Each structure stands twice: as structure tokens, then as C-alpha cells.
Amino acid sequence: MRSQPQSLVRCRWPTLAGLGFAALIAVDLISGVELAPVLAASAAVYLGAAALQRPAAAWPLFFATGAVITVARLLEDRFEQTWVIRSLAEFCLVLDTALAVAIVIVAVLR
Numbered sequence: 001m002r003s004q005p006q007s008l009v010r011c012r013w014p015t016l017a018g019l020g021f022a023a024l025i026a027v028d029l030i031s032g033v034e035l036a037p038v039l040a041a042s043a044a045v046y047l048g049a050a051a052l053q054r055p056a057a058a059w060p061l062f063f064a065t066g067a068v069i070t071v072a073r074l075l076e077d078r079f080e081q082t083w084v085i086r087s088l089a090e091f092c093l094v095l096d097t098a099l100a101v102a103i104v105i106v107a108v109l110r
Contacts, residue, residue, distance in 0.1 A: 021066050038069070040082045041069065044086075045062050051092040051095040072084075
């Protein structure tokens with residue numbers, strides 16, 4: 001039996017999410033300084049997925065950092081979103097390092 005084709009949105013939702021996020025960033029882009037939160041968000045997504053050792057964790061982290069950037073833009077820069085996202089990335093880095101150290105300790109004690 002032939003399976004039914006998936007809808008375009010269901011099949012391509014990661015692409016649509018990326019395009020939407022790019023459009024959000026491009027609005028009111030004056031210089032490269034506005035891209036600092038995006039760079040911090042990229043680090044947070046990468047480090048978070050690595051710390052959790054689950055590549056699928058990248059999507060919730062992507063949407064969470066996108067929400068932080070969106071809220072900061074709606075609040076008209078009442079808080080600096082780069083520091084919030086950077087703190088998340090640093091937490092993920094510490095978590096990943098702690099997990100790696102724990103794995104080494106367990107391996108040595110065996």
C-alpha cells in the first residue's frame with residue numbers, strides 16, 4: 001500500500017521555522033550589531049543539544065532562544081537578550097563539562 005503524502009508544512013516545518021526566524025531578524029536590521037543575539041542563540045542551541053546528548057533537543061532550544069529574541073524586540077530593548085541567551089549557553093557548557101567529567105570518573109572507577 002502506498003502511504004499518503006505529507007503536507008508541505010508538516011514536511012518542511014524546520015525550513016519554515018528558519019525562514020520565519022530569518023525574517024524576524026531582518027526586520028529593522030541596520031548594522032551587524034543586531035546579529036549578536038543570533039550568534040549567542042546559535043551557541044546556546046549547539047551547546048544545549050551537546051550537553052543533553054540529544055540532537056533533537058536543538059529544536060526546543062531554537063524556539064526558546066527565538067522567543068527570548070522576540071520578547072526583547074517587542075519590549076524595545078528594555079533588556080539585553082544577548083546576555084540572557086549567553087547565560088543559557090554558558091549553563092549548557094558547564095552542564096556538558098560536568099557530564100563529561102562524571103563519565104570519565106565512572107570509567108576510571110570501574
